[in-house]
Amino acid sequence: MPEKNFVAVNYIDCKPEYRQRFEELFGSRAKQIDTMPGFVEMQVLRPTKEGDSYLIVSHWQDEESFKRWIKSEAFSEGHKRGFADMARAKAEGEEAPMKSDFKTYEVIAR
């Protein structure tokens, strides 16, 4: 496996009624991210404690590879079902079904 030096974590807070849909979206994900140069692996983490955030963790060879992914057409393609859910809620005047917060990290020890 290639070296994993950079990690991006997307912290997701889902409304309770959206959790099943959220898990289904990732369970049937488009695997667009897997096509990106410098991508190593990812995990979707469901909290064991009610109320904690889900974590989408992606491992990259370097920060540049991650930045290319965020700006890529594949990123839009890979997220289109989730983004459409968000847009529909907004159009209907509802609260967003999930909120996300991206944080990034360097791997300094293993």
Add this chain to the structure above:
Amino acid sequence: MPEKNFVAVNYIDCKPEYRQRFEELFGSRAKQIDTMPGFVEMQVLRPTKEGDSYLIVSHWQDEESFKRWIKSEAFSEGHKRGFADMARAKAEGEEAPMKSDFKTYEVIAR
């Protein structure tokens, strides 16, 4: 590599003056955790943004393996330098140099 089904994340907030020491402790870690059955791998993640938490991420074959680690003698042995730093600060009436918050997760997609 064995299957990684369970993840523990320790969110660490360090006082600025303790960061170097904290990184050194993990850079020279005792590798006690590596001896535990069911342990797969770990990473120490330094936030790219000032003020965000460090993440200690450990990957396990299952939750039981993680629980055995927490209760083990190896856990005490592996953390003794950090635990001593905390005890010294307390004994001197100072604020703890770091705060930690353990959260655990199931891997539901890759």
